[in-house]
Each structure stands twice: as C-alpha cells, then as structure tokens.
Amino acid sequence: MIIDLKALRQKGIxxxxxxxxxxxxxxxxxxxxAKFHDDVKVEGVVEVYDDEAYVSGxxxxxxxASCSRCLAPTTKFFEIEFDEKFVSERASSADEDCLIYKKDKIELIPTVNELIMTDMPYAVYCKDDCRGLCPNCGKNLNDGACGCEIL
Ligand SMILES: [Zn+2]
Ligand SMILES: [Zn+2]
Structure with a gap:
C-alpha cells in the first residue's frame, strides 16, 4: 500500500x-x-501538507495461536489505533526519530508491520481464567483436577 502524495497534491486533495x-x-x-487468522485490515485517513503528512486510523x-497456559488452539482479535507523522526526506526537520518518506510516496506496510509487532501480546489465553496444564502429569486442568499433590 503506497500513498502517492504527489498525485494527491496535484489533484489538490x-x-x-x-x-x-x-x-x-x-x-x-x-x-x-502463531499465525495470522486472516488478512490484516487497515483503514484511515492521510492529511497532506507541504513537506509532511499525517496518517491516522x-x-x-x-x-x-496456542493458549500460553494449556496449549489449546486460541484465536484472538486486536485493534490498534495509530496516528503517525511522516516527514519528507527533503525537509529540514527530518531526523532519525521521525518517519521519513521518499520521492513523495509513503510506503505504509512497514509502518503497519512495526505497529503490529509492538502491539503483539507476549501471551494469549484461551480464556482469562485458564487453569493451564498440571506441571506434574500434564493433564489439562480446565477438564478437571488431576489428583496430583501439588506442593
Ligand atoms: Zn488455556
Ligand atoms: Zn497432575
């Protein structure tokens, strides 16, 4: 997904x-x-300025993925709100801390990938109170107690 700022400017958008x-x-x-359940969806709006653009959405x-406690197959959905400022490579204010666009085009997918990686949880659970597996016999404790003496 590439936003062509030059084309937008030429149309006065x-x-x-x-x-x-x-x-x-x-x-x-x-x-x-873990794998992606389906396509990632991105919707938003780009605001075009002289040497900058704001993309939000x-x-x-x-x-x-597998439940981090009991390993049961688990599907989770997430939503990320974002608001990013992109600066032209030509702009004097462009530095390493900001997102730079080159040749008047914003390539959005690397930024979206980055946002997903940052947002991703370290663990997913099949349910909030998942009891996990018995560390002793490996039984799924959501199905009932296993009878092990857990010290
Ligand atoms: Zn679980
Ligand atoms: Zn057990």
Whole structure:
C-alpha cells in the first residue's frame, strides 16, 4: 500500500481516506505456533501538507495461536489505533526519530508491520481464567483436577 502524495497534491486533495488489507509475513509473530487468522485490515485517513503528512486510523488483526497456559488452539482479535507523522526526506526537520518518506510516496506496510509487532501480546489465553496444564502429569486442568499433590 503506497500513498502517492504527489498525485494527491496535484489533484489538490488535502485529506484522503484509504482502506486496504494484506497478509503479513508470519515471522512478525513472536508467539510460538502463531499465525495470522486472516488478512490484516487497515483503514484511515492521510492529511497532506507541504513537506509532511499525517496518517491516522485503525489496524485490525487476528491471530491463531496456542493458549500460553494449556496449549489449546486460541484465536484472538486486536485493534490498534495509530496516528503517525511522516516527514519528507527533503525537509529540514527530518531526523532519525521521525518517519521519513521518499520521492513523495509513503510506503505504509512497514509502518503497519512495526505497529503490529509492538502491539503483539507476549501471551494469549484461551480464556482469562485458564487453569493451564498440571506441571506434574500434564493433564489439562480446565477438564478437571488431576489428583496430583501439588506442593
Ligand atoms: Zn488455556
Ligand atoms: Zn497432575
């Protein structure tokens, strides 16, 4: 997904809505055995200024993973609100801390990938009160007690 700022400026457009979806590389996911449930959806609006652009909106994604306690298959959905400022490579205010766009084009997917990686939880649970597996016999304690004496 590339936003062509030059084309928008030429049409005199200051603000433009957009929407796209894509399937990111599963390597983004730090959770073991996790994969994206479906395409990631991104919707938002870009505001165009002389040497800057603001992109804000919402990312929605789902992951299929194993419950971090009992290993049951678990699907979770997440939503990220974002608001990013992009500065032209030509702008004097451009420095390493800001997002830079080159040749008047904003390439959004790397930024979205970054936001997803930052947002990703370290663990997912099949339910909030998942009891996990018995550390002794390995029985799924959601199915009932195993009878082990846990010290
Ligand atoms: Zn669980
Ligand atoms: Zn047990």
């Amino acid at each position: 200051k603000s433009q809505q957009f929407e796209f979806s894509y399937l990111p590389d599963g390597e983004l996911l730090s959770l073991p055995d 919402k990312i929605t994604y789902g992951i299929d």
